[in-house]
Amino acid sequence: QVHLVESGGGLVQAGGSLRLSCAASGRTFDNYAMGWFRQVPGKEREFVAAISSSGAITYYADSVKGRFTISRDNAKNFVYLQMDSLKPEDTAVYYCAAEPRIGRPRPSISAYDYWGQGTQVTVSS
DSSP states (O other): OOOEEEEOOEEEETTOOEEEEEEEOSSOGGGEEEEEEEEOTTSOOEEEEEEOTTSOOEEEOTTTTTTEEEEEETTTTEEEEEEOSOOGGGOEEEEEEEEEOSSSOOOOGGGOOEEOOOEEEEEEO
């Protein structure tokens, strides 16, 4: 069982930066691949980024590649999403998710068993 709590969302101007954090409970955090997803009202939740259990492998959606960076600190049970060069179309509720998996992370929503409550990111033009 993993409990996830996101933080760090807010309002930022286009071109600005935000860093989202996700705190995970449990003693086996380093057995989980972690992902970030986002959702806009009326649209399906979409994949943003994922990181393997060790942190060695990362995977990004094309829409955020080169602007966002996912990382994790297994000693502190945290995963982060550094978001730079933000655009208005990045506005969404961002969710952290965990999948009990060793190896390459997966971009599929259905692969993840545990989800946080979400944090709102709003990018103004």
